């Protein structure tokens with residue numbers, strides 16, 4: 001039987017509908033939110049404000065357990081709905097308190113998050129969920145915001161507070177009007193990231209402040225708040241587990257229930273007698289111990305995620321990145337792509353380059369035929385940007401149907417951006433856990449997604465590292481993509497056997513990039529700064545990865561090429577230059593000051609001499 005185009009399309013459509021259905025079955029549970037024990041008005045709120053009718057699998061497992069008051073450790077894949085899994089039970093309980101809670105009663109729940117982005121995201125979800133429960137006040141505190149404004153908000157009272165650890169500790173120590181006597185829930189969202197960012201000490205200090213749970217004298221004196229009776233409940237959520245999380249779980253959770261760990265063999269921990277896990281089909285509570293160390297365990301990755309790597313010689317990295325991006329955006333009208341870089345300078349440099357680089361190079365400037373190489377909206381994101389700029393980059397990227405976001409790892413954890421279709425890890429992540437979080441920004445909630453990892457030929461050992469965690473990647477068809485790109489509007493026939501770096505498209509693009517950078521002095525300076533910080537960053541890989549990412553394997557001239565620089569710049573970086581400039585400036589100021597002081601002194605002396613002369617003559 002001959003299959004017509006129409007029939008083919010129908011079959012493809014049917015297959016893709018079937019795949020989506022399977023994926024939905026993996027993600028969503030076959031029950032309702034109300035059957036989990038949540039109050040009906042909260043279920044209505046979930047439906048009306050957030051459009052959520054059915055709980056995800058992780059929500060179906062976690063919500064009843066969290067409602068019961070147990071300490072819980074949730075380990076589930078990225079983008080499976082962990083935020084609602086802990087917020088819904090808290091709101092369920094809080095809205096039930098009789099008499100109603102008031103602002104003066106202080107903070108009841110605290111969500112500790114690692115980054116500004118996640119802080120805002122959880123706060124925004126809270127705002128939507130609390131729309132109907134106006135007496136429960138959400139709020140946030142985080143680094144980079146005005147302390148005095150935060151103090152004023154804390155003084156008024158925040159029922160559910162989202163915070164980053166450093167700023168929270170600051171207020172715990174210095175804001176006497178911050179009332180947390182009624183703190184019932186302490187949640188560590190993306191705890192592993194918080195710890196990796198070096199907040200371990202702060203977290204322990206915060207835990208010890210809260211575990212004493214003593215009301216302060218001045219709080220008692222004010223006397224206008226009530227003390228509520230309850231058991232403290234701590235919750236820890238993470239898509240990956242490691243030794244640090246294990247440690248935090250041990251010091252913060254009492255007899256925790258593990259959710260999402262049922263399928264694995266946890267380490268036995270005799271000290272933790274009653275802990276259990278919910279995650280097997282039968283959802284039995286098993287006797288178990290602490291969580292398994294991720295260095296030997298498998299990672300939880302969405303099954304509908306396509307993962308590939310591309311092997312690129314160092315000197316061609318930039319040209320290959322631009323070619324892949326061009327291909328992606330020209331192939332599909334709507335693409336949302338995130339590219340991860342290892343440093344802030346690299347984000348700044350690539351952002352400016354993509355905003356300005358014009359193509360084709362053989363057409364004169366200001367001519368009609370010449371346009372931007374990348375015709376898509378591009379946004380930068382990194383930790384040195386002001387909070388306002390960061391928020392604006394994320395919200396603009398979210399709002400666009402098709403756009404490109406260039407980011408450091410500030411985006412890697414927990415940030416939920418709907419419809420991200422492609423993740424490119426241009427600079428490989430330090431650890432395999434980081435890989436999981438970065439790719440977790442796509443393929444969320446059962447949707448399809450693609451991830452591409454750039455590796456230099458000498459770094460291929462990183463694939464084995466990922467393989468150890470059950471993550472396997474297939475090779476990206478680079479040659480095919482490069483062959484499809486036209487040289488100055490004409491198709492070229494590349495011979496298959498040429499080394500990839502000799503591909504005519506790449507050679508032309510590389511030359512055009514270098515010409516462009518050398519014509520723009522600011523861009524060239526940015527390229528040099530980015531080169532220096534990239535090389536420095538390369539040397540900071542963890543000890544166990546040092547055999548893969550070895551500085552001595554780097555050809556610095558080729559690294560320079562990957563920033564479109566023709567020669568290797570001095571490794572004396574921006575900071576050193578800035579210090580030298582600063583020193584010279586202050587030396588100049590000192591010289592001037594000395595000179596003017598000397599002049600004043602001279603004037604004074606000549607004035608005195610004149611006076612003496614006048615006195616003698618009179």
Ligand SMILES: Nc1ncnc2c1ncn2[C@@H]1O[C@H](COP(=O)(O)OP(=O)(O)OP(=O)(O)O)[C@@H](O)[C@H]1O
Nearest residue numbers: 052054055056078079080081082083239414416445
């Ligand atoms: N029951 C639901 N129905 C439909 N959408 C949902 C549901 N629960 C959550 N979502 C949506 O799914 C997305 C992922 O949720 P969330 O950010 O909580 O995932 P996560 O597991 O915390 O991810 P990560 O580990 O990356 O932080 C969000 O866009 C959220 O709004």
